[in-house]
Amino acid sequence: MTTQTHDFTVIEGGTAPVRVEDMAPVARFSLRLREAHRAAVGQALGFDLPQRVGDVARAKARAALCLGPDEWLIHAPEAEAEAIAAAGAGAYAEAPHSLVEISDREISYAITGPAARELLTIACPRDLDRLATGRAVRTVFDTAQVVLWRDGEDAFRLDVWRSFAPHVRALLDAGQAELSAGF
């Protein structure tokens, strides 16, 4: 897919049907472990780690998303990164696992507004109506692998690998300009 720039008059401010914004950095961790150690590691990190793919467990400001049968993605405030790493290290002897900090690997975009779902359909093949509020999935956006969170009926969050971000952002901006122009 090619990126074209258009000469549309973009409606600024609150009247825009969809907004795409950079989000503040957060601490991100990739967690891999066997089923036998799920409860112990979850307890150390403050979660009951979900088993169903797409489910999110939340504990205060932390969130753990089940990406696969043995894989979770953890988001937390940046200040808690060291505490999470230390908690994982403390549980390692009893419950071996892999907890890797990937905070710098991805950046997040917030996509909000009445046309947020429509904007995502320009490059995401999933049926977004079937993604319930509060859940999240790993999927594909154009050709880039992304994690898509649904925070509300009209509020999505997109975690994108840094190297794919300019491409994804260009697609989102083009789509947003078209939606703002009333197409």
Place this chain on the structure above:
Amino acid sequence: MLLIHCPYCDETLPELEFAYAGEAHVDRPADPSALSDEEWRDFLFIRANPKGPHFERWRHVHGCARFFNAVRDTVSDRFLMTYKAGEPRPDISKLEEAQ
């Protein structure tokens, strides 16, 4: 676009999230050095290539990242079923009756 049921996510999802990974149930010989060249060639390269139901591996690469097995009709492209990796090969005749 094909819609494929991932047995790990338990959802039917668009083909773009998946990658094809060749024929399923091809077991690597336990002792390759005991094989003749022809037997080793057959293991490496010779595949069933059927017209009709085909057992094949897929990977939900942009999702849960698991490999799983599927039975797909190579004529109609219809997926008869998908099942988790490691599960035994299903009986084709029963699948066709169920259609």
